[in-house]
Amino acid sequence: xxxxxxxxxxxxxxxxxxxxxxxxxxxxxxxxxxxxxxxxxxxxxxxxxxxxxxxxxxxxxxxxxxxxxxxxxxxxxxxxxxxxxxxxxxxxxxxxxxxxxxxxxxxxxxxxxxxxxxxxxxxxxxxxxxxxxxxxxxxxxxxxxxxxxxxxxxxxxxxxxxxxxxxxxxxxxxxxxxxxxxxxxxxxxxxxxxxxxxxxxxxxxxxxxxxxxxxxxxxxxxxxxxxxxxxxxxxxxxxxxxxxxxxxxxxxxxxxxxxxxxxxxxxxxxxxxx
Amino acid sequence: xxxxxxxxxxxxxxxxxxxxxxxxxxxxxxxxxxxxxxxxxxxxxxxxxxxxxxxxxxxxxxxxxxxxxxxxxxxxxxxxxxxxxxxxxxxxxxxxxxxxxxxxxxxxxxxxxxxxxxxxxxxxxxxxxxxxxxxxxxxxxxxxxxxxxxxxxxxxxxxxxxxxxxxxxxxxxxxxxxxxxxxxxxxxxxxxxxxxxxxxxxxxxxxxxxxxxxxxxxxxxxxxxxxxxxxxxxxxxxxxxxxxxxxxxxxxxxxxxxxxxxxxxxxxxxxxxxxxxxxx
Numbered sequence: 422x423x424x425x426x427x428x429x430x431x432x433x434x435x436x437x438x439x440x441x442x443x444x445x446x447x448x449x450x451x452x453x454x455x456x457x458x459x460x461x462x463x464x465x466x467x468x469x470x471x472x473x474x475x476x477x478x479x480x481x482x483x484x485x486x487x488x489x490x491x492x493x494x495x496x497x498x499x500x501x502x503x504x505x506x507x508x509x510x511x512x513x514x515x516x517x518x519x520x521x522x523x524x525x526x527x528x529x530x531x532x533x534x535x536x537x538x539x540x541x542x543x544x545x546x547x548x549x550x551x552x553x554x555x556x557x558x559x560x561x562x563x564x565x566x567x568x569x570x571x572x573x574x575x576x577x578x579x580x581x582x583x584x585x586x587x588x589x590x591x592x593x594x595x596x597x598x599x600x601x602x603x604x605x606x607x608x609x610x611x612x613x614x615x616x617x618x619x620x621x622x623x624x625x626x627x628x629x630x631x632x633x634x635x636x637x638x639x640x641x642x643x644x645x646x647x648x649x650x651x652x653x654x655x656x657x658x659x660x661x662x663x664x665x666x667x668x669x670x671x672x673x674x675x676x677x678x679x680x681x682x683x684x685x686x687x688x689x690x691x692x693x694x695x
Numbered sequence: 696x697x698x699x700x701x702x703x704x705x706x707x708x709x710x711x712x713x714x715x716x717x718x719x720x721x722x723x724x725x726x727x728x729x730x731x732x733x734x735x736x737x738x739x740x741x742x743x744x745x746x747x748x749x750x751x752x753x754x755x756x757x758x759x760x761x762x763x764x765x766x767x768x769x770x771x772x773x774x775x776x777x778x779x780x781x782x783x784x785x786x787x788x789x790x791x792x793x794x795x796x797x798x799x800x801x802x803x804x805x806x807x808x809x810x811x812x813x814x815x816x817x818x819x820x821x822x823x824x825x826x827x828x829x830x831x832x833x834x835x836x837x838x839x840x841x842x843x844x845x846x847x848x849x850x851x852x853x854x855x856x857x858x859x860x861x862x863x864x865x866x867x868x869x870x871x872x873x874x875x876x877x878x879x880x881x882x883x884x885x886x887x888x889x890x891x892x893x894x895x896x897x898x899x900x901x902x903x904x905x906x907x908x909x910x911x912x913x914x915x916x917x918x919x920x921x922x923x924x925x926x927x928x929x930x931x932x933x934x935x936x937x938x939x940x941x942x943x944x945x946x947x948x949x950x951x952x953x954x955x956x957x958x959x960x961x962x963x964x965x966x967x968x969x970x971x972x973x974x975x
Contacts, residue, residue, distance in 0.1 A: 447815050463800060529794030
């Protein structure tokens with residue numbers, strides 16, 4: 422009797438939990454859809470923002486291809502550089518996307534979201550995945566343009582799919598990282614300062630532009646704890662070299678970093694409105 | 696529009712309170728923004744918080760919409776405590792912030808659609824609510840256009856429609872017509888009161904426009920420097936200063952010893968200017 426009642430209430434609470442999860446997922450998907458719709462209204466936006474990464478490949482890539490130390494792993498420097506630039510695009514877009522919560526606070530959008538009967542986690546994850554959508558479409562265009570200018574890239578479907586997933590995961594991490602900073606600094610002006618202080622070392626202290634092996638040992642340590650390195654490593658394997666021996670480590674580090682940063686962002690997010 | 700010509704809520708009758716505020720307090724550092732405010736709003740009633748910028752109106756609304764924690768006192772919305780039952784409070788309110796809160800790079804329809812999906816509305820019920828609210832707010836024709844091209848009044852009406860998607864029992868509007876020209880302002884009032892007739896929700900709005908309080912609110916509370924100095928129907932308030940023909944401006948001046956001017960600090964002024972510019 423007692424047993425069946427407690428089994429019944431356990432079933433009820435499992436059901437309630439499922440309902441919360443389903444609602445959360447619904448809200449997350451709706452926020453992602455919002456981003457897709459915005460992109461659809463302004464496709465030219467994506468194209469203009471793809472120019473800078475392509476200039477990195479054309480100008481920086483061609484020039485630095487002359488440096489012998491930059492010929493790693495038996496591929497051309499431009500091919501080596503492409504995943505680095507793709508990752509850079511993803512990171513910059515995601516970080517910029519995170520700042521938008523300050524903008525949304527000034528606009529009132531954030532307050533409106535926070536007054537809705539929706540879990541905070543759904544709002545943060547929705548925002549992070551929306552950043553993923555934007556970053557991925559941007560990276561897709563850069564990838565196509567890189568292929569168009571003759572950089573040899575692998576057109577291997579599982580590799581492309583894996584790269585897309587990892588880039589999305591990276592976007593989730595950097596978007597929530599930037600939301601955390603936005604929640605702490607609270608004004609756009611201060612964010613710009615902190616944002617630049619952050620993106621520059623994240624980019625240069627990674628394997629995006631050059632192999633970690635040529636770095637001084639202290640910088641190697643920085644590159645090792647830099648999540649960007651793991652995204653670059655995976656994308657390089659999936660899109661250029663075909664060597665994915667470290668895939669589990671790459672995905673694991675990005676996933677772990679994302680879980681932490683989503684959790685912290687969910688905790689801090691409501692404070693932005695205050 | 697003369698006072699009382701619009702239907703400012705139903706005639707006075709005893710209904711259950713959907714907003715009950717008792718001795719609410721909030722400070723920012725050493726500055727006490729809200730110093731012990733009490734009032735209540737009945738189901739379906741339109742209540743106006745009236746006061747100059749900096750009187751504490753927005754702080755009160757933020758506390759009642761669960762965006763800001765009160766330092767002291769109590770506030771209940773639909774019987775739920777804003778501090779301990781915030782999630783339940785959010786289920787019965789709609790909120791239109793003072794600043795613009797719809798997305799300019801989506802169409803009017805999409806703004807409602809996404810919001811409805813985030814709320815978890817589904818299928819034909821979702822579509823029905825969206826269509827009905829668009830029609831109610833006079834936006835059916837403009838629905839497929841990008842919101843960026845809307846006029847200020849249309850944007851406000853869209854925001855109100857968005858806040859109504861969850862069919863809330865209490866709608867909060869923070870300075871709903873700031874930055875709008877008189878014609879657009881009147882349009883917002885009319886649509887709002889029509890909407891109230893249809894959905895029977897209570898409305899709490901803040902304003903520093905006396906005509907707005909007079910035209911839209913059944914009762915108003917006058918706030919000055921974080922305290923509510925007097926509350927009642929506009930007619931009662933005018934009566935109370937011994938001049939039924941007085942304007943609310945005069946009532947305000949009588950109780951606070953101040954003219955109601957758009958003062959406010961640098962940031963508020965900046966925000967209002969920015970808003971007016973965006974509303975065109």
